[in-house]
Amino acid sequence: xxxxxxxxxxxxxxxxxxxxxxxxxxxxxxxxxxxxxxxxxxxxxxxxxxxxxxxxxxxxxxxxxxxxxxxxxxxxxxxxxxxxxxxxxxxxxxxxxxxxxxxxxxxxxxxxxxxxxxxxxxxxxxxxxxxxxxxxxxxxxxxxxxxxxxxxxxxxxxxxxxxxxxxxxxxxxxxxxxxxxxxxxxxxxxxxxxxxxxxxxxxxxxxxxxxxxxxxxxxxxxx
Amino acid sequence: xxxxxxxxxxxxxxxxxxxxxxxxxxxxxxxxxxxxxxxxxxxxxxxxxxxxxxxxxxxxxxxxxxxxxxxxxxxxxxxxxxxxxxxxxxxxxxxxxxxxxxxxxxxxxxxxxxxxxxxxxxxxxxxxxxxxxxxxxxxxxxxxxxxxxxxxxxxxxxxxxxxxxxxxxxxxxxxxxxxxxxxxxxxxxxxxxxxxxxxxxxxxxxxxxxxxxxxxxxxxxxxxxxxxxxxxxxxxxxxxxxxxxxxxxxxxxxxxxxxxxxxxxxxxxxxxxxxxxxxxxxxxxxxxxxxxxxxxxxxxxxxxxxxxxxxxxxxxxxxxxxxxxxxxxxxxxxxxxxxxxxxxxxxxxxxxxxxxxxxxxxxxxxxxxxxxxxxxxxxxxxxxxxxxxxxxxxxxxxxxxxxxxxxxxxxxxxxxxxxxxxxxxxxxxxxxxxxxxxxxxxxxxxxxxxxxxxxxxxxxxxxxxxxxxxxxxxxxx
Numbered sequence: 001x002x003x004x005x006x007x008x009x010x011x012x013x014x015x016x017x018x019x020x021x022x023x024x025x026x027x028x029x030x031x032x033x034x035x036x037x038x039x040x041x042x043x044x045x046x047x048x049x050x051x052x053x054x055x056x057x058x059x060x061x062x063x064x065x066x067x068x069x070x071x072x073x074x075x076x077x078x079x080x081x082x083x084x085x086x087x088x089x090x091x092x093x094x095x096x097x098x099x100x101x102x103x104x105x106x107x108x109x110x111x112x113x114x115x116x117x118x119x120x121x122x123x124x125x126x127x128x129x130x131x132x133x134x135x136x137x138x139x140x141x142x143x144x145x146x147x148x149x150x151x152x153x154x155x156x157x158x159x160x161x162x163x164x165x166x167x168x169x170x171x172x173x174x175x176x177x178x179x180x181x182x183x184x185x186x187x188x189x190x191x192x193x194x195x196x197x198x199x200x201x202x203x204x205x206x207x208x209x210x211x212x213x214x215x216x217x218x219x220x221x222x223x
Numbered sequence: 224x225x226x227x228x229x230x231x232x233x234x235x236x237x238x239x240x241x242x243x244x245x246x247x248x249x250x251x252x253x254x255x256x257x258x259x260x261x262x263x264x265x266x267x268x269x270x271x272x273x274x275x276x277x278x279x280x281x282x283x284x285x286x287x288x289x290x291x292x293x294x295x296x297x298x299x300x301x302x303x304x305x306x307x308x309x310x311x312x313x314x315x316x317x318x319x320x321x322x323x324x325x326x327x328x329x330x331x332x333x334x335x336x337x338x339x340x341x342x343x344x345x346x347x348x349x350x351x352x353x354x355x356x357x358x359x360x361x362x363x364x365x366x367x368x369x370x371x372x373x374x375x376x377x378x379x380x381x382x383x384x385x386x387x388x389x390x391x392x393x394x395x396x397x398x399x400x401x402x403x404x405x406x407x408x409x410x411x412x413x414x415x416x417x418x419x420x421x422x423x424x425x426x427x428x429x430x431x432x433x434x435x436x437x438x439x440x441x442x443x444x445x446x447x448x449x450x451x452x453x454x455x456x457x458x459x460x461x462x463x464x465x466x467x468x469x470x471x472x473x474x475x476x477x478x479x480x481x482x483x484x485x486x487x488x489x490x491x492x493x494x495x496x497x498x499x500x501x502x503x504x505x506x507x508x509x510x511x512x513x514x515x516x517x518x519x520x521x522x523x524x525x526x527x528x529x530x531x532x533x534x535x536x537x538x539x540x541x542x543x544x545x546x547x548x549x550x551x552x553x554x555x556x557x558x559x560x561x562x563x564x565x566x567x568x569x570x571x572x573x574x575x576x577x578x579x580x581x582x583x584x585x586x587x588x589x590x591x592x593x594x595x596x597x598x599x600x601x602x603x604x605x606x607x608x609x610x611x612x613x614x615x616x617x618x619x620x621x622x623x624x625x626x627x628x629x630x631x632x633x634x635x636x637x638x639x640x641x642x643x644x645x646x647x648x649x650x651x652x653x654x655x656x657x658x659x660x661x662x663x664x665x666x667x668x669x670x671x672x673x674x675x676x677x678x679x680x681x682x683x684x685x686x687x688x689x690x691x692x693x694x695x696x697x698x699x700x
Contacts (some may be wrong), residue, residue, distance in 0.1 A: 001311055001323045002696075008297070011292050014531075015532055017286075025284075025480060026264060028276065028277070036268075107511065112458070134494075135498075140509075147458070168482075169476060172476055175645060179441055181500060181502040182502065183443050184500065186498070187497070188498075192497075197412065198388045205364060205450055206449045206450035207449070207453065208422070222664045
């Protein structure tokens with residue numbers, strides 16, 4: 001008999017306990033107070049800033065220039081962008097001697113050392129965000145691969161303020177996650193950190209030291 | 224990394240805990256950490272009614288998963304397989320290690336980078352890999368520190384909780400070439416980051432644990448703050464996840480309430496930095512992520528707990544560590560004194576299934592039954608009831624209906640057996656009972672003054688001068 005059969009047989013042979021109905025997560029969630037758009041934006045911002053991320057208000061036109069200014073201030077010279085990504089095209093006019101745009105074109109395994117050692121920052125879009133915990137939702141694909149939000153010391157994130165959900169449950173349902181999960185979905189709440197040495201919080205453990213959110217606001221947004 | 228790893232000091236729990244309570248720096252480390260964690264947790268749950276509702280839901284989600292465990296495991300396997308993940312089943316630690324080793328050898332792997340996984344500690348994976356010539360490097364900062372020191376974790380969430388920053392500074396200066404002594408925590412973390420980045424870039428295999436495995440979508444859910452878990456599951460060509468069979472949940476949205484409870488109960492954080500949902504290997508066109516993903520489902524005694532309706536609740540655990548953070552015993556003796564992979568109240572109730580009651584029953588007695596663990600458990604495991612049950616199992620007569628576990632009756636000594644046997648003889652014969660009770664009340668002066676552990680801090684027990692029978696007779700007069 002295989003280990004699989006032995007384990008399943010033992011589990012199936014066990015006495016049934018008291019029946020447990022399917023837990024109603026929706027009912028629990030429905031009891032939470034609803035949040036309007038302005039509140040969601042404000043909460044997202046306050047929560048992710050409390051986790052040491054930077055948030056900059058901008059708009060769909062102005063963000064490349066703002067990113068250029070922040071990059072210059074932080075000494076970013078090599079910025080990784082997604083191949084054929086819309087945000088990379090928008091940044092193209094900024095490229096020059098001071099800021100080099102590197103499209104993520106080759107599989108990571110072909111340039112691991114260079115990737116780990118020479119990239120200063122990366123820019124990815126966020127699919128959406130969560131107000132309740134101050135979290136960014138990333139849905140990596142060929143245009144924004146997984147390691148962009150992990151390896152470089154600075155992670156720039158473009159986030160449309162209109163996509164901020166109240167909480168993770170609302171995001172999962174609105175975006176129908178259960179209908180099809182990607183290879184990797186990520187919920188990121190600030191720069192990497194650790195408190196493993198005497199409960200002292202330190203940022204920049206293994207992932208980015210800085211997460212910089214460019215929050216795209218449209219004219220209709222409440223402030 | 225071949226170093227003689229002495230996981231736990233030898234000797235009994237009593238000896239180890241005696242040594243621990245006399246170790247002032249260790250006491251200080253734990254007391255400070257416990258006070259800090261208790262206050263942080265409390266601040267995350269300002270509303271008692273909301274917390275109670277959430278705990279009810281968390282408990283229901285875990286109980287639902289256990290009630291449907293075999294079917295959910297099969298569903299999980301189907302979904303993961305459809306997603307391109309290889310699923311393996313292991314009954315024992317040796318089988319789990321053999322599966323990892325076979326994968327490693329097929330890929331001619333020499334360097335394994337590990338995210339935090341208590342199940343990998345449970346199976347002794349690092350030893351097995353080292354014995355086969357594969358470096359198994361811990362990359363969680365706390366795990367890295369204890370591995371460097373040749374120790375095991377003393378807490379399931381904060382492995383290096385027993386160490387002061389001075390001890391870590393000395394360790395780094397001694398073990399890492401070119402590193403000078405510094406007590407600056409930011410600097411220590413920067414050193415660890417630099418050393419481990421090179422290892423991530425060179426890793427052949429990444430190994431991780433699992434926080435929850437979602438049957439509905441075939442998703443491995445992992446949480447962490449450092450980013451090392453994401454490194455281990457994204458950079459190497461092969462990712463192996465290992466988990467106990469109980470970690471499955473039915474629905475993707477069941478993760479939401481559980482992960483609302485987990486970080487707040489564990490470290491008093493509102494949320495972890497990274498919630499990582501992994502549903503398969505790299506797809507064509509994707510530029511990173513492993514080519515192969517494996518999941519190992521480990522039994523190692525969990526089916527024994529599952530077989531008993533009361534003890535099954537042990538498997539509800541989501542490994543937050545709140546029970547140990549609030550345990551007056553754990554706070555004083557620390558994690559290593561338990562001598563088991565999982566310390567604290569959860570360790571006392573899960574370890575008997577993993578390694579047998581014979582080696583673990585003293586842990587069930589190392590409790591005041593104060594119930595602090597039960598009050599904070601996010602999934603409402605009745606820990607104290609289970610502790611009492613395990614005490615009874617430890618004292619049960621082998622072969623009797625009360626002895627249901629591997630190692631039941633291990634605490635029952637020949638003296639105890641003889642006493643109970645005499646007791647049942649006396650109490651089932653009226654004449655003998657009357658004579659014995661008469662003799663004991665008249666001969667009470669002969670009671671021993673040394674009565675084992677009882678008299679260490681209590682006055683000796685003496686039979687009453689008059690039996691109940693005598694008192695009743697006097698009243699009737």
